[in-house]
Amino acid sequence: MSTAADLLRTAGLPLLEARILLMHVLGWRRTELITRDRESLDPDAVARFEALAKRRLNGEPIAQLTGRREFFGLEFDVTPDVLIPRPETELLVELALESIADVANPRVLDLGTGTGAIAISIAHARPDARVWAVDRSTAALDVARGNAHALLDATRTGGPVAFVESDWAANIDPSLLFETIVSNPPYIASDDPHLAQGDLRFEPRGALTDDADGLSAIRTIIGTAPFLLTTNGALWLEHGYDQAESVRELLKARGFTNVRSMRDLAGIERCSGGLFTA
CATH class of the missing domain: 3.40.50.150 (Vaccinia Virus protein VP39)
Incomplete structure (x- = not known):
């Protein structure tokens, strides 16, 4: 199972952008990325984050990805x-x-x-x-x-x-x-x-x-x-x-x-x- 720390490390994005997308997907505050970074994440959430990260790597603006x-x-x-x-x-x-x-x-x-x-x-x-x-x-x-x-x-x-x-x-x-x-x-x-x-x-x-x-x-x-x-x-x-x-x-x-x-x-x-x- 993937954790928040795993996703931030492997996303291939600047850390700030990866954090924004992950907070958007999980509905977490930034502090939760620190205090809950070793929790196992729902596979659907992982898939949604990875899809958004891929779109960002293709150039789509963060604001359009998060709305x-x-x-x-x-x-x-x-x-x-x-x-x-x-x-x-x-x-x-x-x-x-x-x-x-x-x-x-x-x-x-x-x-x-x-x-x-x-x-x-x-x-x-x-x-x-x-x-x-x-x-x-x-x-x-x-x-x-x-x-x-x-x-x-x-x-x-x-x-x-x-x-x-x-x-x-x-x-x-x-x-x-x-x-x-x-x-x-x-x-x-x-x-x-x-x-x-x-x-x-x-x-x-x-x-x-x-x-x-x-x-x-x-x-x-x-x-x-x-x-x-x-x-x-x-x-x-x-x-x-x-x-x-x-x-x-x-x-x-x-x-x-x-x-x-x-x-x-x-x-x-x-x-x-x-x-x-x-």
Whole structure:
């Protein structure tokens, strides 16, 4: 009979990844991997772990294998229909929360919501915020709705997150005005070799690349955002490691002020934004 120690030793994976998969299969906490590591395991559990380990060795992302990913202190369901939330995107949430810090009952729009991680994290941190989350993918919106149901208090004062199927802001009620708009759009250029490497191979292509120069979605969002922002409303965008200067120029050309880029924990200019005052 195999034990947890046996499986961790023979999985052929980095130890952290093997632990995550084994905890997922067994329903154990990390401490139990230490205190119960010599227990004989059920053969079905061993088979399930070995199947997941094989899939991971073939490159499938951990988050898709477990169906879960932590983001901004919350656990989100993840499927192959959505982009896996990443730690660097937490900066976008922080910037959005900073931009509405002094606003009562703020209205926030998240364009390209995917799992709903950004919109739901904002709604969770600000129970009074009224949040709209947009995606053109019906499957992604199904995932996001499920996450909102699981993670948000049904009695929050801002009400439930409004999910809208739309190509960017096309289907947003034009009478709505938002204090803050945020987006983590597809910004990888179509010829970027990273699209054929690592986890990206298993994520929805449309959430990663615009199949152009990596800036077309950003241009669309910057072009339409002023029609949806309140006076001095903020727009914040996540972008690629080498796109900050280009995004700042696009924002300035559209009339945004106080344009700046913010660095993530790796020191990369990861998000750019500004205020629209016209």
